[in-house]
Amino acid sequence: MDQDDIEMEIDGEDSLDIHVVTPGEVVTRDSAFMRGHGTYTEDETLVASLAGVVDRVNKLISIKPLRTRYNGEIGDVVVGRITEVAQKRWKVDMNARQDGVLLLSSVNLPGGVQRRKNESDELQMRTFFAEGDMLSAEVQAFFQDGAASLHTRSIKYGKLRNGSLVTVPSALIKRTKSHFVTLPCGVDVILGLNGYIWVAKHVPISPEQANQPDALYHNDNEPIADQEREIIARVSNTILALAKHNNFINDTMIVYAYEAGSSHRVKDILKPDISQEIVQTARAQFQEAQQH
Amino acid sequence: MISVSERDYITKGVDRSVRADGRARLDFRDLNLETGMITQASGSCRVTLEGGTDVLVGVKVEVGSIEPDAEAAADADDIDDDGGARTAGGGGPGTDDTTGSSGGGTHARNRGRISCTVACSPSATRVFDPRDVESMCNEYSQLLNRVLNSAHGGVDLAALCIVPGSTCWVLNVDALVLDYGGGLLDAIFAATRGALHNTRIPRATVEQTDGRVEFEIEDEETEIVAGWEDVPLTVSMSKIGYRHIVDPTPLEELCSSARLTVAVNRRGNLCALQKGGEGGIEPSLLAEMVQTAKQLGQTLLSRHDTLLAAEARRIAKGVDPTGFR
The missing domain is CATH 2.40.50.100 (RNA polymerase II/Efflux pump adaptor protein, barrel-sandwich hybrid domain)
Known part of the structure; x- marks a missing residue:
């Protein structure tokens, strides 16, 4: 140029x-x-x-x-994986330069928001989050050394179940009003701004269930039918196809690409020519929608 | 690391034959292959899988001496194999037995050799413990060495001999893992076969004068590696729950209790068998896995041959490889 x-x-x-x-x-x-x-x-x-x-x-x-580790900002929704259980805190892998920190004081424990944390909670931290567990959280603050401090003090954050993780470059995730999306195909997507995306079966939470003591931290998946698995896989592959062609990722883009790829078999979506075709169709559709 | 619910999701998905990326249990990912991108090497091949696995293999030929005690060493190796070593050189169930071109009666002193190493680049292995990486590389290097130097290795080792008893070609096969996305061992074997297909050895002419043997090696590398088509590919099956899958993703590898690697050549012979992982495999499942692997191996080999033929056409046309652009 x-x-x-x-x-x-x-x-x-x-x-x-x-x-x-x-x-x-x-x-x-x-x-x-x-x-x-x-x-x-x-x-x-x-x-x-x-x-x-x-x-x-x-x-x-x-x-x-274009390709970098995630640089967090306060208020970002992130998806992460527990790497370590330490004194009064968990270390969380969130694709940043340092692991994030989730303090015991910034999680909701069974028994209500107002509950005080005591020593026995400290001893049974692993029953809440153990190494390897996936969670969604919000960046609350930053420590002196640049590590992010996370919190899960809302009903929408917490342990992730019933689905699988998709990883894309963090620069591709668009900041939107909500990063918790339920797609028309009945799949929940959590678009972590750190590039980790959780794709899972949509499970409505009834109020009485939410009040169960182990509702927040249990590890049991709901029964998931084959068809639901296939849709989850389809959404995951669609997101990967978008990422492969360096397209930004938000809920509308996923929906467009999902529709564009609906005639193909799930495992074919990532094939080079098919993924290109899908992304191009979705892009065209997005631009058309922008103009109206 | 993997969470309890992810493990459950993957295990149940495998049981239902709907994996997390939509594949069925015995579906492979797309494999891309390119040969001849390292100009300094005698032969090279890079294999990438859709999920990120990236393996580069270079072959460098050099003139080496046949060790005086090569025979003894070879014998020791055989004993090692028989004595329940993890690689059974063509001794597994259902072997159609020796069709090996280089094995049989050939004297160990009349053979060349292949020396293999597998290394991991630091960028590929940031997810692992460095100690695990080292043992993994050792394991894969040993398997590669054993398979390629065995009677079923494919490469005609006798043809690599220059002067019987003293000089031979040594093929140094160096595999470098550039990125990890599951199914590494199969990718390494695919890249090795591709690199051997791409390898050219200089012509060596032997002259005998007054009982003294002299040989001359030409500058240009022209001769193909005899028997590269018989080099086996491996099919690694991971046991997850009560089922087995091929070509696992990294998360699936974390869920698997045991791995069975089956090396198959284009004649449908079982060339080697290796079991990895902590868990056990029931005898009935083992037989089933070996059978499936033998079938899948043929598909894999024909796909591989098609890719290599396309590469050969590209090279004949003089089109440069994409390389690392």
């Missing part, structure tokens, strides 16, 4: 074009811009130090890398 083109794109106020750069590429020669993450200055020019997309906020230019 010509030098002027790049500068024009940055200068253009309403330019929606994505500008991809590689390390060492000159982003702009205009000294009015400020140097953000993923850039450095060399002889008055702003140079990219990462492969990624140029992101500009007013005068600040930064590069968002």
Whole structure:
């Protein structure tokens, strides 16, 4: 690309074009811009130090890398896996540079929100979350060293069951109003902003069930019929197909791609030509919907 | 690591023959293959599976000396095999027995050899304990060595001999695991077979003058590895619950209690058998698994041959490999 083109794109106020750069590429020669993450200055020019997309906020230019570990923000919904049970806390793998921390004080225990945590709770932490368990949580704060502190103090967060995990690059997950989606095909999807996606059978929770002592932390799956398994597998493969073609992932995109691939067998969805066709159809449909 | 509910989901899915990615129990993932991307090697092949497994195998030929005690060493190996070692060189149930081209009466002093190593790149193994990685690499290297050097290994070892009793070709087969996404051993074997198909050895001419043997090696690598088509592929079956599956994903591998690797060549012969994992396999299941593996092995081999033929056509046309772009 010509030098002027790049500068024009940055200068253009309403330019929606994505500008991809590689390390060492000159982003702009205009000294009015400020140097953000993923850039450095060399002889008055702003140079990219990462492969990624140029992101500009007013005068600040930064590069968002395409493949990176997850950088959390407060309020993000994440899906993670317990890696370690420690003193009053769990360590959670969430595809970030460091494991997240889930404090015993930031989970809901059976017996109500108001319950105080005592020593006996500390001793039986493994009965709540054990190593390997999957959970959904929210980023509550950050520690001094940059590790995320998570919490599950809401009915929607907690242990994950009845399904399987799909992993995609975290940059592909779009921030939306809700990351807990129930698709029309009857499958629950939790789009963790860290790139971990939980695809599971939709299980409605009745209030009396939620009050059962072990309702939050039991490990038993509901009975899942073959057809439901197939739909879960179909949704998982659809998400992977979107990720393979570097398409962003949100609920509408999944629905479009799911419909586009409905004529194919589940195991064929990931075949190169079929996945491309599915993603293209879904993209076209998405753009059409945008225009209306 | 895996959670209790994921394990339950996978185990029940395997029982119902609906796996987490929609495959049935005996479905393989797509395999992509490319040969000849390492110009410095005599032969190379990279195999990638849809789920992320990525294996690169390079073959480098060199002139080596036949060790004076090669015969004794070979005998020791045989004893080792008979004495209940984990690899049974063509001794498993249902073997149609020796059709080996290099085995039989050939003297160990008239044979070349193949030396194999499997290594893991650090990026592929961040999920494992480093000690587990080391033992896994050792296990796979040994299996590869045993299979390729056995009578059923396929490669005509006698043809690798240059001067009987003193000099031979040594094929160094080095497998590098670039990424891990389950089904590693099968991918390594597929890449090895591909690399041997791609390997070219320089022509060596032997002259005898006054009882002294001299040989000359040409600069260009022109000769194919005799018998590469008979190199076996493996079918690894993982036992999950009471059932067995092929080509497991990493999570499925975590759920499996035992693994049975069956090496099959294109004649349908059983070439080697290895059992891995902590759990046991019932005798009836074992027989069933071996039978299934022999059948699936043929499908796998014909698919592999098609891919290799396409590669051979590409190379004949002079089109460069995609390599690592």
